[in-house]
Amino acid sequence: MAKFSFSNYIRESYLEWSQKVTWPTWSELQNSAIVVSVASLIIALVVYLMDISFSTILEKFYGMF
Numbered sequence: 001m002a003k004f005s006f007s008n009y010i011r012e013s014y015l016e017w018s019q020k021v022t023w024p025t026w027s028e029l030q031n032s033a034i035v036v037s038v039a040s041l042i043i044a045l046v047v048y049l050m051d052i053s054f055s056t057i058l059e060k061f062y063g064m065f
Contacts, residue, residue, distance in 0.1 A: 024032065
């Protein structure tokens with residue numbers, strides 16, 4: 001097992017970051033941001049509708065007593 005060297009770690013990290021990582025293009029980044037935004041809005045809408053429906057159901061349930 002190789003001995004840990006902080007300078008070796010920094011060097012290898014930089015090489016991996018600069019040569020092995022595939023960075024998205026600007027258009028890929030924009031498309032991904034749009035997909036994430038739309039998905040977040042849909043999930044927020046579903047949670048809101050569930051909250052309203054459960055609130056209504058519980059109000060009717062507790063109103064019976």
